[in-house]
Amino acid sequence: MVQDDSLQLGTSTDAILESISDGVFTVDLDWRITSFNRAAAEITGVSKDEAIGRLCSEVFCSDMCESACALRKTFRTQKPVINQSGYIIDSSGIQVPISVSTALLRNSDGDVIGGAETFRDLSEVETLKSELKESYSFGSFVTHSPVMRNVIETAKAVADSPTTVLVTGETGSGKELLAKSIHESSPNSSEPFVAVNCGALLDSLLESELFGYKKGAFTGAYTNKLGRFAAAGKGTLFLDEIGEISPAMQVKLLRVLQEGTFEPLGSNKTEKSKARIIAATHRDLAQMVRDGKFRQDLYYRINVITLNIPPLRERKEDIPHLADHFLNKFNQIQNKKIRVISPEVYSVFLEHNWEGNIRELENVIERAVVLSGDDEINKSHIPHDLISAVGSGADISSHGIVNIKSAVESNEKEMILKSLQDNKYNRNKTAESLGIHKTTLYRKMIKYSIEV
Amino acid sequence: MKMLLPAWNFKVAPVFDVSRSAFLVEPDELGSANFKQVDIQANCLNDKFEIIKQLGVTNIVCGAISRKAHHVACLNNIHVISFICGDVSKVGNAWVSNTLEQSEEFLMPARKCCRQSEAHNSEAKRCKSRGDCNDYSSNS
Numbered sequence: 001m002v003q004d005d006s007l008q009l010g011t012s013t014d015a016i017l018e019s020i021s022d023g024v025f026t027v028d029l030d031w032r033i034t035s036f037n038r039a040a041a042e043i044t045g046v047s048k049d050e051a052i053g054r055l056c057s058e059v060f061c062s063d064m065c066e067s068a069c070a071l072r073k074t075f076r077t078q079k080p081v082i083n084q085s086g087y088i089i090d091s092s093g094i095q096v097p098i099s100v101s102t103a104l105l106r107n108s109d110g111d112v113i114g115g116a117e118t119f120r121d122l123s124e125v126e127t128l129k130s131e132l133k134e135s136y137s138f139g140s141f142v143t144h145s146p147v148m149r150n151v152i153e154t155a156k157a158v159a160d161s162p163t164t165v166l167v168t169g170e171t172g173s174g175k176e177l178l179a180k181s182i183h184e185s186s187p188n189s190s191e192p193f194v195a196v197n198c199g200a201l202l203d204s205l206l207e208s209e210l211f212g213y214k215k216g217a218f219t220g221a222y223t224n225k226l227g228r229f230a231a232a233g234k235g236t237l238f239l240d241e242i243g244e245i246s247p248a249m250q251v252k253l254l255r256v257l258q259e260g261t262f263e264p265l266g267s268n269k270t271e272k273s274k275a276r277i278i279a280a281t282h283r284d285l286a287q288m289v290r291d292g293k294f295r296q297d298l299y300y301r302i303n304v305i306t307l308n309i310p311p312l313r314e315r316k317e318d319i320p321h322l323a324d325h326f327l328n329k330f331n332q333i334q335n336k337k338i339r340v341i342s343p344e345v346y347s348v349f350l351e352h353n354w355e356g357n358i359r360e361l362e363n364v365i366e367r368a369v370v371l372s373g374d375d376e377i378n379k380s381h382i383p384h385d386l387i388s389a390v391g392s393g394a395d396i397s398s399h400g401i402v403n404i405k406s407a408v409e410s411n412e413k414e415m416i417l418k419s420l421q422d423n424k425y426n427r428n429k430t431a432e433s434l435g436i437h438k439t440t441l442y443r444k445m446i447k448y449s450i451e452v
Numbered sequence: 453m454k455m456l457l458p459a460w461n462f463k464v465a466p467v468f469d470v471s472r473s474a475f476l477v478e479p480d481e482l483g484s485a486n487f488k489q490v491d492i493q494a495n496c497l498n499d500k501f502e503i504i505k506q507l508g509v510t511n512i513v514c515g516a517i518s519r520k521a522h523h524v525a526c527l528n529n530i531h532v533i534s535f536i537c538g539d540v541s542k543v544g545n546a547w548v549s550n551t552l553e554q555s556e557e558f559l560m561p562a563r564k565c566c567r568q569s570e571a572h573n574s575e576a577k578r579c580k581s582r583g584d585c586n587d588y589s590s591n592s
Contacts, residue, residue: 050561057466058537058560061516065466089467089516091535091562 023098023121026105027056027071028114043098043121045091056117062088064100071115074102078112085122097122139181141174142325145315151178151307158305159185164257166242166302167280169309172359175280176240178309182278183236191235194228194275199241203249208265210253217266229262232275242302243283243294254298277302312354312361319349322358326365327377334369341368342378348387413448416441420450454478455511455547456504458492459540464558468514468534469497469521476507477544485544497521501528513547515560535560 017024023040025033036051036059044051046059057065063086064070070081083099090096098119105114136143136152143152158165159182167175176195183193201209208217212227228237245253256262257277261270279302288294312319323341331338345368354360368381379387415434423429431438444450455478457464458471465471472493480486490507494500501524504512512525517534525532536543538558546552 044562046562054561055463055537057460058515061466061560063467063470066460066470066472089469089518093517093519093522093534095518 021120023119024116025051025056025059026114026116029112031055031057033059034114040119043090043096043119044088060088060117061090062086062098062100070100070102071117074104074115075112078104080104088119097126138178139184141178141181142321143315143318144321145310145317147310147315148318151309154305155182155307156185158182160187162276164277164279164302164304166285166304166306167278167309168285168306169280169282170311170355170357171282172357173282173309173311174358175282175309176238178307179236179238179278179280183238183276186236186276188234188236188276191233192231193236193238194232195238195240196228197240198249199244203246206245206249207252211262211264213265214267217264221266224264227262227264229256229273229275230264230271232273234274235276237273237275237277239277239279241281242279243281243285243288247295250295250298254295254301257298257301312357316350319354319361320346322361323349323365326362327369330366330369336369336372337375338369338372338377339375340377342376344379345377345382348379348382352386409448412444413450416444416448416450453511454507454509455513455544456490456492456507456509457540457544457547458512458514459489462540464513464515464537464540464543466515466537468512468517471514475540475544476509477513477547479548483548485541485548487540487544497524501525501530504528504530511547513543513552 017035017037020037021039023043024035024037025040026035028034033051033054033056036046036048038048041047041051044059044061051059056071057069064084068084068086070084074081081100081102083101085097085099087095087097099122100117100119102118103116104112105116107113136145136149138152138155141152141155155165155178165179165182167178169175179195180193183189196206196209198206208225208227210228212225212230213221215221215224239253252262256273260273262273263270285294285299285303289296289299312322323346327338327341330336349361349364356363364382364386365377367383368377371381372378416430419430419434420427423433427441428438431441434441436444454476456474457477458468458474459465460471460473465474472491474490474492476488476490478486478488492500492503494503497520505528509530511531511533513533513536515535515537517525517532522532522534533547533553536552536558537560543552543558546555546558552558
C-alpha cells in the first residue's frame with residue numbers, strides 16, 4: 001500500500017488538478033483509487049467520495065480494463081502510455097469515448113508507489129468528426145464534399161419557392177439529378193418533373209416538343225400533341241443544355257418565361273404555364289451574352305438563382321462513395337455479387353481527372369462489373385487508358401511539372417522576384433508595376449516565402 | 453433458471469460488452485450456487501448473445517453494460533441486473549439466495565440510485581422522469 005503522505009497532493013497541485021478539464025485519478029499498487037479530480041467525477045458520473053478506495057475498474061468501467069489496461073501496461077513496461085483510445089460506460093449506460101494517458105508514481109527513493117491516469121472525454125471530438133464525415137444530402141443528391149455544401153444549402157433554400165433556377169456545371173456532373181432533387185423537395189413534388197434536352201433537338205422539333213401542336217398544324221400532325229410545358233403542369237420543366245438553343249428559340253422561350261403564356265403550334269389560343277423552370281448548361285452563359293450568342297434578357301430571366309456544381313475532380317471525396325453507389329446499382333442490374341473495389345482501383349480513381357465527371361465514373365464501374373468474374377473489382381477490370389493516363393501523370397509529376405496551377409504559381413513567384421529586383425525591393429513600386437495592391441503583394445510574398 | 457456472471461480475475465467483469473469469460477450460475481439441490489466457467493468471447497454483441505442464448509441463460513448479473521447490450525438482452529427475454537461488482541462467489545451466492553439486489557455491498561459506485569429505483573416503483577418513476585435510468589427500470 002502507498003503511504004498516504006506520498007500521494008498527498010500539495011495545495012497548488014490540487015488546485016491545478018481540480019481546474020483542468022481532463023479526468024485524473026491515481027491508484028496504489030492494489031489498484032485502489034487514491035485521488036480523483038473534479039473532471040474525473042464529471043466524466044464518469046462517480047463522485048470523489050464514492051471513488052476513493054474503490055478498485056479503479058469498478059469506477060472507470062472501461063472497455064480497456066479487462067484486456068488493454070493502459071496503467072497495467074505502464075507498470076509492466078515502466079513507460080507511459082499516451083492517448084490510448086477506448087470508451088467508458090457511465091452510470092446511465094452511455095458509452096463515452098475517451099483517450100487515456102498514464103504515468104508511474106514514485107516516491108522520493110524512486111520506488112514505484114502507484115500510477116496516474118489522465119483521461120479525456122472525446123464525445124465532442126467524435127461528434128465533430130462524424131459531422132465532418134457526414135454527407136450533405138438533398139433529395140436523391142448526396143455528397144460528402146464540403147465544397148458542395150453551399151450548393152446544397154442554396155438548393156434547399158430555393159426548393160420551396162417557384163423561382164427559376166439555373167444549374168451550371170460540366171457535362172456529367174449531376175445537373176439533372178440536382179434539378180430533380182429541387183423538384184422532389186418543392187411543395188409541388190407530386191406534380192410531374194419533365195426534362196427536355198434542348199441541345200438534342202432541332203429548332204422546329206424543340207418548339208413542338210415544348211409547346212405542343214394542334215392537329216393539322218403541319219404535315220404529319222395527325223393528332224393534337226401536348227407540349228412539355230403543358231405536361232409539366234404545376235410541376236417542374238427542366239431545360240437541359242439551354243445554351244444550345246437558337247436565337248429564334250430564345251425569343252420564344254423568353255416570352256413564356258416573362259408572361260407565363262404560350263401557344264401550341266397551329267393554335268391561336270394562348271395557354272398558361274404554371275411550371276417552375278430549372279435550366280441547365282455546361283456553357284458560360286455570361287460569356288455567351290458578351291459574345292452576342294445568348295440573349296441578355298433571357299439570361300437575366302433564367303439567372304435568378306445559379307447553382308454551380310463543381311466538377312468531380314474538385315470534389316474527390318465523393319469518388320469512393322459514388323463508386324460504391326454505382327457498384328451496388330450494377331450488382332443489382334447485372335445480378336452480380338461483387339463486394340469490393342480494390343484499394344489500387346480507388347487510388348487510380350482518385351488520381352484520374354474525370355473529364356466526363358460522374359457519368360464517366362458510372363460507365364467505368366458498369367464496365368468493371370461486367371468484366372469482373374469474382375467478388376472484387378481490380379485494376380484488370382478498369383479501362384487501360386485510365387491507368388495509363390494516371391501513370392503518365394505520375395511521370396510528369398516526377399519531372400517537376402505537376403499541373404497548370406503549380407506552373408502558374410511558379411511563374412508568379414518568378415515575376416514577383418524579378419519585379420522586386422527591378423524596383424530595388426521597394427514593395428509599393430513593385431506592387432504598382434505588377435498592377436496589384438501592396439497587401440496582395442505582401443500576401444503572395446508570404447505564400448512564396450519571399451524574404452526581402 | 454440459469455444466470456450468467458461475466459467474470460475477470462474471479463471478480464465481476466467491469467464491462468459486460470467486452471467480457472470474454474463468465475460463470476454460469478445455477479442453484480443446486482441444497483440451495484447453494486453451482487458455478488461453471490464458460491467462454492463468451494465474440495466479435496459482436498449479436499454473436500455474444502447467440503452464445504448466451506445457447507447456454508440457456510435467463511438472467512445476467514454484470515458490471516457496467518451499454519444501453520445497446522441491455523436492449524439486446526431485453527429482446528432476448530433475458531433479465532439483467534447491472535452495475536454489480538465484487539467476488540464472483542459472493543455475488544453468485546447472493547443471487548441464488550435472492551439477496552443480491554437488496555445489498556449495497558455489490559453495487560458499483562454511483563449506481564445506487566438506479567438499483568434502488570429498480571427495487572422501488574415510486575423511486576423508479578422519479579428516476580425515470582429525470583432520465584437517469586431509462587432502459588434499466590424497464591426490467592425491474
